[in-house]
Amino acid sequence: xxxxxxxxxxxxxxxxxxxxxGGVVRVLRDNAxxxxxxxxxxxxxxxxxxxxxSRAKALGLPAETFTTKADExxxxxxxxxxxxxxxxYDPAERYLTEAMRGGKCVVTANKALLxxxxxxxxxxxxxHGVEIGFEASVGGGIPIIRALKEGLAANRIEGLSGIIxxxxxxxxTQMTESGADFNEALSQAQRAxxxxxxxxxxxxxxxxxxxxxxxxxxxxxxxxxxxxxYTEGIRSLDAADIAYARELGYRVKLLAIAKMTxxxxxLRVHPTMVPSDELIAEVEGVDNAIxxxxxxxxxxxxxxxxxxxxxxxxxxxxxLIDIGRNLVRGAVGRVAPTGYRPESRRALRVRxxxxxxxxxxxxxxxxxxxxxLSKISGVLGRHGxxxxxxxxxxxxxxxxxxxxxxxxRAAERQIRQALxxxxxxxxxxGRTVLIRIEGEEDGDAAAA
Amino acid sequence: xxxxxxxxxxxxxxxxxxxxxGGVVRVLRDNAxxxxxxxxxxxxxxxxxxxxxSRAKALGLPAETFTTKADExxxxxxxxxxxxxxxxYDPAERYLTEAMRGGKCVVTANKALLxxxxxxxxxxxxxHGVEIGFEASVGGGIPIIRALKEGLAANRIEGLSGIIxxxxxxxxTQMTESGADFNEALSQAQRAxxxxxxxxxxxxxxxxxxxxxxxxxxxxxxxxxxxxxYTEGIRSLDAADIAYARELGYRVKLLAIAKMTxxxxxLRVHPTMVPSDELIAEVEGVDNAIxxxxxxxxxxxxxxxxxxxxxxxxxxxxxLIDIGRNLVRGAVGRVAPTGYRPESRRALRVRxxxxxxxxxxxxxxxxxxxxxLSKISGVLGRHGxxxxxxxxxxxxxxxxxxxxxxxxRAAERQIRQALxxxxxxxxxxGRTVLIRIEGEEDGDAAAA
Numbered sequence: 001x002x003x004x005x006x007x008x009x010x011x012x013x014x015x016x017x018x019x020x021x022g023g024v025v026r027v028l029r030d031n032a033x034x035x036x037x038x039x040x041x042x043x044x045x046x047x048x049x050x051x052x053x054s055r056a057k058a059l060g061l062p063a064e065t066f067t068t069k070a071d072e073x074x075x076x077x078x079x080x081x082x083x084x085x086x087x088x089y090d091p092a093e094r095y096l097t098e099a100m101r102g103g104k105c106v107v108t109a110n111k112a113l114l115x116x117x118x119x120x121x122x123x124x125x126x127x128h129g130v131e132i133g134f135e136a137s138v139g140g141g142i143p144i145i146r147a148l149k150e151g152l153a154a155n156r157i158e159g160l161s162g163i164i165x166x167x168x169x170x171x172x173t174q175m176t177e178s179g180a181d182f183n184e185a186l187s188q189a190q191r192a193x194x195x196x197x198x199x200x201x202x203x204x205x206x207x208x209x210x211x212x213x214x215x216x217x218x219x220x221x222x223x224x225x226x227x228x229x230y231t232e233g234i235r236s237l238d239a240a241d242i243a244y245a246r247e248l249g250y251r252v253k254l255l256a257i258a259k260m261t262x263x264x265x266x267l268r269v270h271p272t273m274v275p276s277d278e279l280i281a282e283v284e285g286v287d288n289a290i291x292x293x294x295x296x297x298x299x300x301x302x303x304x305x306x307x308x309x310x311x312x313x314x315x316x317x318x319x320l321i322d323i324g325r326n327l328v329r330g331a332v333g334r335v336a337p338t339g340y341r342p343e344s345r346r347a348l349r350v351r352x353x354x355x356x357x358x359x360x361x362x363x364x365x366x367x368x369x370x371x372x373l374s375k376i377s378g379v380l381g382r383h384g385x386x387x388x389x390x391x392x393x394x395x396x397x398x399x400x401x402x403x404x405x406x407x408x409r410a411a412e413r414q415i416r417q418a419l420x421x422x423x424x425x426x427x428x429x430g431r432t433v434l435i436r437i438e439g440e441e442d443g444d445a446a447a448a
Numbered sequence: 449x450x451x452x453x454x455x456x457x458x459x460x461x462x463x464x465x466x467x468x469x470g471g472v473v474r475v476l477r478d479n480a481x482x483x484x485x486x487x488x489x490x491x492x493x494x495x496x497x498x499x500x501x502s503r504a505k506a507l508g509l510p511a512e513t514f515t516t517k518a519d520e521x522x523x524x525x526x527x528x529x530x531x532x533x534x535x536x537y538d539p540a541e542r543y544l545t546e547a548m549r550g551g552k553c554v555v556t557a558n559k560a561l562l563x564x565x566x567x568x569x570x571x572x573x574x575x576h577g578v579e580i581g582f583e584a585s586v587g588g589g590i591p592i593i594r595a596l597k598e599g600l601a602a603n604r605i606e607g608l609s610g611i612i613x614x615x616x617x618x619x620x621t622q623m624t625e626s627g628a629d630f631n632e633a634l635s636q637a638q639r640a641x642x643x644x645x646x647x648x649x650x651x652x653x654x655x656x657x658x659x660x661x662x663x664x665x666x667x668x669x670x671x672x673x674x675x676x677x678y679t680e681g682i683r684s685l686d687a688a689d690i691a692y693a694r695e696l697g698y699r700v701k702l703l704a705i706a707k708m709t710x711x712x713x714x715l716r717v718h719p720t721m722v723p724s725d726e727l728i729a730e731v732e733g734v735d736n737a738i739x740x741x742x743x744x745x746x747x748x749x750x751x752x753x754x755x756x757x758x759x760x761x762x763x764x765x766x767x768l769i770d771i772g773r774n775l776v777r778g779a780v781g782r783v784a785p786t787g788y789r790p791e792s793r794r795a796l797r798v799r800x801x802x803x804x805x806x807x808x809x810x811x812x813x814x815x816x817x818x819x820x821l822s823k824i825s826g827v828l829g830r831h832g833x834x835x836x837x838x839x840x841x842x843x844x845x846x847x848x849x850x851x852x853x854x855x856x857r858a859a860e861r862q863i864r865q866a867l868x869x870x871x872x873x874x875x876x877x878g879r880t881v882l883i884r885i886e887g888e889e890d891g892d893a894a895a896a
Contacts, residue, residue, distance in 0.1 A: 027602055027744050035668055037792035038601050135599070141745030143599025150598075151591025153486050154475055154765030183474070221485055279730055279751065296762035297589030297752060298473050303727065304748035308607075314744035317602030331779030337487075344485035 009042045010324040013073040013104075015095055016085035017050035017059065020109055020136070021312030024083060025059045035317070037437045039324045039414070043317070047073045047220045074098045076369075081323055083316060084108040093117050100128045105332065107319040109136035109312055112201075115210035115226045118217065122337040131326060132337050133319030138164060139210040139288045141311035142304040143318065147292070148218040149339030155294030157219040159259030161272075161438065166286030166306040167202035168234050168254040170194045172242070172271075176251060181239045194286055204233035205254060205269040212256035215290070216267060219258060221340035222348040224267065230353040232270035241363055241433055244393075245273050245406055251281040255438060260295075264351035273361055273437040279303075280439075354413040359388070359406065362415075363433040364422065366403040368396050373403065373425045381424075383418035385410045400429035406437065455528075457490045458772040461521040461552075462594055463646040464533035465498035468557055468584070471761030472531060473507045476768075483765070483799050483861045486599050487772045491765070495521045501653075522546045525731060529771055530872065532762060541565050543864035553780065555767040557584035557760055560649075563658035563674045566665060570785040571835045578880050580772060581767025586612060586659040587736045589759035590752040595740065596666040596743070597787030603729075603742025605667040607707030609720075609886065612659045614734030614754040615650035616702040618642045620690070620719075621732045624699060642734055652681035653702065653717040660704035667706060669788035670796040672715065678801040680718035689811060689881055692841075692852055694808070699729040703886060707741075721809055721885040728887075745825060802861040807836070807854065811881040812870065814851040816844050820875045821851065827873075831866035833858045848877035854885065 012028070014021055027350065028035070028045050036042050048061055056066035067073060073082065082099040084092050084106060092113050097108050101124070108114070114137050126133040135145045139162070139315050148157070163169050167189060174185035186203065189195035201207045209231045213224040225393040234254050245252050248374065250273035259266050274281045279301050283289040288306025305311040326332045336342055366372050377387055386408040395403040407415070419432050450879065460476070462469055476483070476493050484490050497518040503620050504514035515521060518768055521530065522543065530547040532540050532554060540561050540873025544554050549572070556562070562585050573580040583593045587610070595603070611617050615637060622633035634651065637643035649655045657679045661672040682702050693700050697719035707714050722729045727749050731737040741747050753759040774780045784790055825835055834856040842851040855863070867880050 025746070031602060031604055031743070034669075035602065037788050038597075040784075040789045040792075119455050141600070141742070142748055143595050146599045147591050149486075151594045151766055152589070152762065153769045154479060154483065154762045156479055200750060221482075235713075272544065277730070281710070282727055282730055283727070294589070294762060296758040296765070298759055300590055300750070300752035302748070302750055305746045308746075310744040311746055314600065314602045314742060315745070318599055321601045322598060325782045326779065329777075329779040329782040331774065331777040331782055334773045334777040334779055334782075336488075340485050341488045344488075410541060421456050434707070 007328050008321070009044050009315040010039070011044055011046045011078055011080045012083065013076065013079040013081070014045060014048040014083045014085065015070045015073060017048055017052070017055040018085065019309045020312045020316065021048070021050070021085040022055070023309035024060055024085070024316050025061065027310065027313045027317045035321060039321050040328060041324070043320050043324055046079060047076060049073050058333060069306060070095055074102060079104060080327055081105045081107060081170070081320055084110060085316070087112070087224055093121070096121060097124055100124045100130050100132070103128060103130060105133070105323045105327070107133040107315060107316055107323070110111070111137040111207070111210045111214060114187060118214065119223050122342070125337050126342050129333055131323045131332055132324055134214070135319050136312045136315035137289055138214055139302070140304065140306040140308060141270040141314035142288060142302050142306070142398040143289065143347055143417055144215070144290050144302050145218065145316070147302060148215065149335055152292060152294050152297055152300070153339065155296045158293045158295055159257070160215055160219055160292045161255050161257045161280070162215070162288065162290035163253055163280065163283050163297065164256050164288050164290065164306060165202050165208045165254060166288060167195045167199065168208070170286045171203065172234060172252055172254065175237070175239055175242050176246065176307055177382070179239055179243065182235060183238055203235050205231040205239060207411070208254060208256040208269045210260055212267060212269060216258040216265065218339050219292070220260065220265060220348055221338065221345050222265065223345065228267060228350040230268040230270065234271055237271055238433065240402065241435060244363065245361070246276070247405065249276050250437065251276050253280065257438065261351060265348040266351045266356055268353065268356070271302065271435055272433055274439045354416065356412045357409050358412065359409055360415055361435040361437055362405045362407065364401040364403040365429040367429065368399055368401045374428050376403070376422055379416050379422050380407070383414040385414055385418055455489060455545065455776050457492050458487070458768070458775055459492055459494045459526055459528045460531065460768060460819060461524065461527040461529070462493060462496040462531045462533065463518045463521060465496055465500070465503040466533065466619060467757045468764065469498070469533040470507055471757035472533070472764050473509065474759045475758065475765045485770050489772070491768050491772055494527060495524060497521050502551060518543055522550060527552060528775055529553045529768055530553060532558060533764070535560070537561055537564070541569070544569060545572055548572045548578050549581070551576060551578060553579040553581070553771045553775070554747040555581040555764055555771070557582070557764060559585040559655070559658045559662060566662065567671050570790070573785050574790050577778055577781055579771045580660070581771055583767050584760045584763035585819045586662050587738055587750070588754040589762035590736060590738065590750050590754070591763070592663070592738050592750050593666065595750060600740060600742050600745055600748070603744045606741045606743055607705070607738045608663055608667055609703050609705045609728070609739060610663070610736065610738035611701055611728065611731050612704050612736050612738065612754060613650050613656045613669065614736060615643045615647060615701060615732070616656070617731065619651065620682060620700055620702065622691050623685070623687055627687055627691060630683060630685055648796065651683050653679040654716045656702060656704040660706055660715060660717060664706040664713065666787050667740070668708065668713060668796055669786065669793050670713065671793065676715060676798040678716040678718065682719050685719055686881065688850065689883060692794065692838045692850070693809070694724070694812065696854065697724050698722060698885065699724050700846070700883065701728065705886065709799060709804070711797070713796040714799045714804055716801065716804070717881055721883055722887045726887055780889055802864065804860045805857050806860065807857055807885040808863055809883040809885055810853045810855065812851040813877040815850040815875055815877065816847055816849045823875050824870055826850070827870050828855070828866050831862040833862055833866055
């Protein structure tokens with residue numbers, strides 16, 4: 001019936017002794033007892049590979065546990081689970097694939113690889129009858145992968161939205177609190193160690209899009225092509241709009257959004273205004289939060305540290321325990337890699353961005369002269385866009401002043417056409433700023 | 449190696465067709481397809497029992513699926529999982545025990561039973577080699593049981609605190625927003641259907657204590673005697689203190705707290721002031737939120753609807769899917785009922801309430817005459833209590849006026865002794881109000 005009692009330990013190999021790898025070594029060592037009490041047998045790190053031997057030494061790993069050659073670990077038939085923590089595409093994918101081909105289960109935190117090669121990896125896990133754990137790929141230690149695959153499995157997921165990039169959230173928090181502009185806030189984040197020298201992946205929304213691809217795959221049972229995710233970062237955000245957002249009762253967050261509208265799946269990452277009295281607006285600094293709406297459970301929020309050595313290691317080791325529990329009971333594969341049985345997955349079509357609907361914040365640089373408001377609102381009206389509120393921030397006859405509008409729910413295509421027409425005309429100086437508003441059915445909740 | 453493919457459906461029996469039972473029927477019916485896509489085989493409701501036949505009819509259950517006799521369902525050897533949703537102690541425990549003795553897995557939402565008879569039930573599950581699922585017992589559809597048993601399994605849990613009674617939170621939210629007193633807010637909650645005619649379990653903290661017992665058992669691997677939980681409800685809260693809390697930058701929440709301090713476990717339920725800029729302070733109305741601190745993951749928050757037909761059914765059905773996945777793979781018992789292997793559980797001693805330390809809000813009804821502040825602070829000082837801030841709300845020479853103090857961290861025993869001395873003296877009119885403050889290391893964070 002089961003292999004209970006046949007395994008007296010779970011043997012783990014680890015490739016990559018960087019920040020997270022070091023965290024895994026620490027958690028396995030410091031929490032060995034509580035892990036054994038939960039799992040029933042020890043999780044034993046039998047081999048760790050890194051090109052840099054000094055890292056093993058710094059972590060106090062015994063010489064016999066260390067190798068500079070990942071292949072040594074992949075060919076070790078005694079190892080049950082291989083953890084890949086080197087990041088990047090190659091050789092990470094090759095290591096994972098070879099480990100699975102050899103009948104080993106694998107654990108990875110590699111969101112970029114999962115977002116682009118996830119289908120190949122999931123298929124390999126299924127074909128070889130092994131597990132692939134990737135709780136650490138999204139939301140650090142927040143057990144969000146498990147929530148989607150198991151905790152909320154009774155639900156049809158209607159949508160999810162998340163703050164899933166700590167660097168961007170830190171920068172936005174700085175901009176909101178101190179009024180700093182993007183470049184100042186970025187420099188500050190870099191000095192604080194929260195942003196890399198090249199922050200492209202984080203601030204341009206790419207990392208969020210990778211993570212969204214993973215979450216949407218689990219939530220909706222569909223393969224996701226990361227290239228189909230509309231992705232807009234925070235680099236061009238103006239401090240003025242963040243301040244106006246506050247005045248209007250919103251916070252600006254970089255949200256990753258996936259939701260079913262009709263038969264189509266919306267997938268988008270962009271700066272978003274959320275009502276400041278909602279929990280997700282209060283998620284600050286490098287914290288992450290994921291908001292999931294299920295048809296039965298309603299709205300749920302999961303939040304915590306989205307990165308860092310130990311939070312990420314917490315997720316990696318929880319995967320080891322999970323897989324270990326399956327290995328002990330001969331139940332590898334009890335939950336499919338994506339939470340949906342492979343034969344039951346179905347490719348959903350993605351709604352083109354022009355076809356989404358949203359509430360919009362618009363900031364025109366409008367010339368302060370008679371008739372301009374009427375002309376701008378006339379263009380919007382002709383495109384079927386109805387205005388919820390208007391604020392003119394200052395007066396300076398003949399010069400350009402900020403004219404801020406919130407729309408009612410409108411179609412993205414209409415908004416874009418209207419703005420193209422307005423921006424090409426003589427009533428505004430420069431390009432109109434557009435920020436989407438989420439979290440209210442229509443544009444007048446903030447006024448209520 | 450496994451029973452994969454041997455089971456072509458999971459057969460479910462349901463006892464109790466009340467609110468939650470009806471929700472389970474609906475979720476199993478409405479989400480049959482997505483459940484099958486995740487589990488691989490159908491979850492089939494083969495028999496439902498209730499004393500009231502009209503309920504089955506109202507839910508559209510076919511006659512052959514319904515019985516008025518729970519025993520009929522317990523003796524049906526074809527049933528894999530029995531759900532108990534009648535609540536209360538007897539016959540609920542007998543049904544669960546009989547089902548397990550017959551080799552069936554069980555699922556229950558019965559927090560009162562789990563809090564008092566959990567050890568017997570867990571032991572029975574282990575002895576009979578079956579599963580007992582109880583995700584629905586705490587936090588409605590929030591997958592908090594699973595987070596403690598699995599998602600955060602790599603951590604030593606340091607502490608947890610939660611808003612786990614929606615009725616109390618609704619009442620406190622009303623009191624905070626409208627300034628209503630307890631009785632007004634309770635009546636309003638009753639009219640809105642959020643409080644029962646006899647609200648004792650909810651407003652006196654009993655329900656929170658039951659749920660805390662369950663959470664602490666999972667978090668710390670120890671049996672918990674619910675009678676050892678210090679329990680103080682919200683009935684005697686004064687609207688004035690809620691208003692003063694706001695002024696000081698706090699919200700008052702009924703928190704259930706479990707944390708390790710040294711070798712001892714603190715277990716307590718009481719009204720608590722939390723800094724209003726923390727996420728948990730923003731959890732309003734009937735929502736629940738549980739905050740868990742793990743040594744690796746750091747601080748995590750899980751929130752959502754804590755009760756209601758469909759959220760609770762979401763949790764019940766997620767347990768069915770979880771157990772179903774084990775049944776399909778012959779891996780029943782892969783995770784022990786409490787998340788810790790039975791032989792690894794250890795009874796922790798509970799710290800007596802007098803020995804806890806906290807930051808305190810104190811409201812004296814002090815006579816407005818020279819020397820009173822000095823005398824009161826002198827008594828506190830002699831008991832080793834240091835004062836972080838003092839506010840005298842108004843002046844009325846010779847009459848009693850509110851004198852509000854926040855202490856630095858102090859021992860409960862000292863506070864109680866000091867207050868006994870002060871309240872017995874001539875400087876105050878009536879009993880001093882004490883509310884514990886959590887969420888800051890010391891008493892001066894709110895001033896910062």
